[in-house]
Amino acid sequence: MFRLCDAFGPARIIHIHRATAGLKAIVVIDNTACGTAIGGVRMAPDVSAEECRRLARAMTWKNAAACLPHGGGKSVIFGDPRMPANEKERVVRAFADAIRDIADYIPGPDMGTNELCMGWVKDEIGRAVGLPSAIGGIPLDEIGATGFGLAACVDVARSFVDLELKGARVVVQGFGAVGKHAARCLAEKGAVLVGASDSRGTLVDQGGLDVAALIALKDGGRPLREHPKGERLDVDAVLDVPCDIWIPAARPDVVRADNVHRLQTRLMPQGANIPCTPDAEAALHARGIVVVPDFIANAGGVICAATEFRGGTQRTAFDDIDERIRTNTRLVLQEAHRTGELPRAAALALAQDRVRMATSTRRWR
């Protein structure tokens, strides 16, 4: 496991096996220089220590960049998230019990787990974020914390490409919790949604799509292609829609060397985690398309979770998201502009500086 280590971490990689509960899990505490690690619990059949370490490191950078008093961590539970509810509760409670003494790790929801799971964890060990609102949680996906943060990011980044928000054409890939709220918040600022996609297809209307109607459709569990207006195209066609702002909010690695030339946009605030391969991101930069990297642009969710952990309200969460994402977007894009380097390199340097600074305050370095 030491092959996974470098100068920043991980501090610990913990393997958990509770045969009687059917639990196999891994917890990675990457770096706690900035404070107790916050990171999601992912449940999937094919997770690994490597994946967990990579996700934990991403949380170290995201939390440090957002100046949260939290380090980075992550955990994975081996299992099918669609297992029967009583079985899932047993596994998640067993996981919670197993991490009871890993006091420098605060779990949150991720793929395959949700607020209810975090409610079980909190019930077992007294700490978790992303809780149901009935027990003090701020429902971050419902209120659109990450989408709101993306819109704040766009509002700053637009001046780096000389773009007015009023009338700006927006395309969203992945009209889920992140994508639909980003579309809504940008529409409220005068932008026009001209394309949107989900896992079943792409909907395009250069005259403007009705964001509220699309949200109502998705909230009713229906695919975008059931919307009566606009042109219906296949899933992949979302890449070809001409726009000013193209927001990836679905899966990793959707923009690659083989398809990056199809994007016709000026700005890409990254809602999804690692939506571009490194070579695709470099190609966008070379074309003058401004990319705001994931761990800067999509930090709204974890900022909201950290606010919840401190007992803050929805309003303070939104204020925090707005302030932190605007500041970081400006810092990162100004530095990238000054040096000519990729915004991701500037963002990484910013996060690493903060972790090094925090480390210098610690007794055991």
Ligand code: NAD
């Ligand atoms: P979600 O499940 O609510 O929505 C995902 C959407 O993407 C769905 O509408 C789905 O139909 C669509 N989709 C799936 N495959 C697609 C494809 N190939 N093409 C087009 N659309 C596709 O998930 P979410 O919470 O909105 O998260 C989206 C992404 O953002 C993920 O990568 C997630 O890790 C990342 N993220 C989420 C948050 C958050 O607060 N929820 C925070 C940071 C990052």
